[in-house]
Amino acid sequence: MQAKGRCLCGQATYAIDGDMLWAGSCYCRDCQRESGGGHLTAIAVPGAAIEANGTLKTYTAPGGSGTDIDRTFCSECGSTLFSHPHVMGDTRIVRAGTLEDSSSVQPGMAVFCSQSVAWDPPHEDVPTFAEMPPIQ
Template sequence: MIEASCSCGAVSLSLPGPTRLVAACHCIHCQRRTGAPFGVGAFYPADAVTISGAPREYVRAGASGGKVRSYFCPDCGSTVYWQADNLPDMIGVAIGAIADPDFPAPVRSLFEQSKHAWVEIGSGVERFEQSSLRKS
């Protein structure tokens, strides 16, 4: 099992292990959510994740037209995970909440049209523009 948590530890997740679905997202919403030029999430089947604590929820419209629900700690403010209406059976977990420098690198790079010019994502990564997920 792998543990993910907010900065203060009040909200945590138990995960079944590393996942192969890791994505870097360069959308403006992820930039604002993280305060960084992109967000990186590891995606797990929702029924494989155990959530502890009482996170707060922030809901926004997603590029797909559905809602994206971000869950964060009401004490320290760290976003720990999110769920999107277009992937109802999956939970995205912030890689920073896992805090393991050996965790697998992203295999997908999303919303590259808003990627900062100085950000370099390694080779062998599937690259997508906008919500239509057109490969670039």
């Protein structure tokens, strides 16, 4: 896939040129806090496929697996563009809502559904997992 995206203020941008590995929605508490909603939808791409520009900051904290997740966001407006869960090797998890055109994104699974909230239940037309299934 080839795609572009940006943060809320537009200071930070990125370009993707490479294969999309998977797309999914995460309902964990961390994604609820990051997004301010009940879930976060993202696409996974190889690290080499994404190039970011602008002034970025990275927040690192352990994820559900206990290993670190780097979340990279605009230093000005705070929009997270992508994350790098170390447990997934080189894979970057791009926030679907930051894509210039997200119309082709089709989440193939919903993860951490055990933490979902009643006001934003997981879609029933995709496989749902209570925690994180083993994927790269």
